[in-house]
Amino acid sequence: MISVSEARQFISNYTGRSSVVTLPLVEAAGLTLAADIFSPVDVPFFHQSAMDGYAFCYQHWQQQPLSVTAHIPAGSWHTQQLAAQQAARIYTGAALPIGADTVVMQEKTQLAGQLLHITDEQLQQGSNVRPRGSEIGKGALALHAGTYLNAAAIGFLANLGIACVPVHRKLKVSIIVTGNELLQPGNSISHGQVYESNSFMLTAALQNLPVIQLATQYVQDDVPATISAIQAALLYSDMVLLTGGVSAGDYDYVAAAMQACGVQQVFHKIKQKPGKPLLFGQKAHQLLFGLPGNPASVLTCFYEYVLPAIEAMTGQPHRRVQQVQRRLSDTVYKKAGLTHFMKAVCDDVQVTVSQAQESYRLSSFATVNCLLVMEDEATCYEKGELVNVHVLPTTI
Numbered sequence: 001m002i003s004v005s006e007a008r009q010f011i012s013n014y015t016g017r018s019s020v021v022t023l024p025l026v027e028a029a030g031l032t033l034a035a036d037i038f039s040p041v042d043v044p045f046f047h048q049s050a051m052d053g054y055a056f057c058y059q060h061w062q063q064q065p066l067s068v069t070a071h072i073p074a075g076s077w078h079t080q081q082l083a084a085q086q087a088a089r090i091y092t093g094a095a096l097p098i099g100a101d102t103v104v105m106q107e108k109t110q111l112a113g114q115l116l117h118i119t120d121e122q123l124q125q126g127s128n129v130r131p132r133g134s135e136i137g138k139g140a141l142a143l144h145a146g147t148y149l150n151a152a153a154i155g156f157l158a159n160l161g162i163a164c165v166p167v168h169r170k171l172k173v174s175i176i177v178t179g180n181e182l183l184q185p186g187n188s189i190s191h192g193q194v195y196e197s198n199s200f201m202l203t204a205a206l207q208n209l210p211v212i213q214l215a216t217q218y219v220q221d222d223v224p225a226t227i228s229a230i231q232a233a234l235l236y237s238d239m240v241l242l243t244g245g246v247s248a249g250d251y252d253y254v255a256a257a258m259q260a261c262g263v264q265q266v267f268h269k270i271k272q273k274p275g276k277p278l279l280f281g282q283k284a285h286q287l288l289f290g291l292p293g294n295p296a297s298v299l300t301c302f303y304e305y306v307l308p309a310i311e312a313m314t315g316q317p318h319r320r321v322q323q324v325q326r327r328l329s330d331t332v333y334k335k336a337g338l339t340h341f342m343k344a345v346c347d348d349v350q351v352t353v354s355q356a357q358e359s360y361r362l363s364s365f366a367t368v369n370c371l372l373v374m375e376d377e378a379t380c381y382e383k384g385e386l387v388n389v390h391v392l393p394t395t396i
Contacts, residue, residue, distance in 0.1 A: 038142060056082065071089045103129055149167065175241050175242075179243075239309070241302075242291060343365055
């Protein structure tokens with residue numbers, strides 16, 4: 001068996017980046033830029049009014065009434081130059097006419113016929129004007145490679161007139177569920193059977209990640225069937241997630257099946273609880289995770305190993321599982337030898353370990369928001385002690 005830190009390092013060593021594709025902006029949302037993006041234009045592209053009001057030349061104003069000679073709504077272009085002592089009615093977002101450098105908001109004016117009286121005592125030259133290129137200048141770096149394309153980033157790129165961007169493509173992920181005892185929800189259960197939940201849980205976890213989930217396969221505890229399923233998944237997948245069949249029982253065939261498919265076994269079994277039987281393999285650029293069968297073990301290993309691998313392969317700049325420290329609300333004990341990931345609830349100050357830590361129990365997992373990490377040789381964490389906590393993402 002290897003340690004948790006060794007397992008993380010092995011996975012990192014075998015994790016490459018997904019290839020680069022160019023996608024329309026909307027399809028690129030949630031992905032990561034694969035190259036620096038430079039602005040092709042000045043934004044704004046012209047001196048722009050920031051208010052509904054009146055545009056004029058501040059230097060020629062001289063505190064005298066101005067003659068309103070033009071009307072400029074957004075989207076239009078007034079080609080005639082304003083003369084001294086002239087003003088133009090202008091609206092938010094419209095281009096300033098030639099000769100104007102200031103806008104007074106309409107609430108601080110009085111209009112008598114076509115004569116404009118300005119009543120804004122705080123007005124300065126350049127007020128209420130967005131200068132050309134004040135957002136970004138042509139040729140300037142807009143977003144650097146590795147930027148996560150959230151809604152604001154997509155909007156910013158659209159504002160530059162950019163329609164498509166290079167990104168690290170989504171991963172193709174397959175799920176294989178093994179087990180003779182498994183029954184799909186919705187069917188009548190018989191003695192000795194259990195409802196299959198791992199595929200539903202993993203599918204839900206993958207939905208908000210940069211992945212394309214391929215077919216889920218269900219196989220019996222049978223070597224040829226498991227080999228066939230792995231071979232089918234490897235035809236199209238970047239990552240394959242298998243559940244069950246990785247322990248040391250007479251019906252645990254996943255390790256042998258992976259080997260028969262030409263998969264290099266990188267490691268099998270980690271000094272941790274839950275999730276001790278975790279199996280990790282690699283073939284070319286493809287990664288395979290043999291997850292335990294117990295649901296809490298599956299989800300723990302997903303958060304601790306699979307999710308970081310997905311983030312690394314797709315170039316995601318942030319980590320969804322956040323590592324923080326909190327004060328322990330009560331003393332916690334365990335045996336030495338294994339790192340424990342304990343289901344818990346934390347706030348900004350403290351962390352409380354939940355009941356029902358067994359690997360088959362999901363009810364407690366459904367109501368927690370973090371995992372308390374107890375290192376392998378630790379046997380006791382005292383009440384009030386500062387401990388390491390992995391805060392789980394709310395959307396996965």
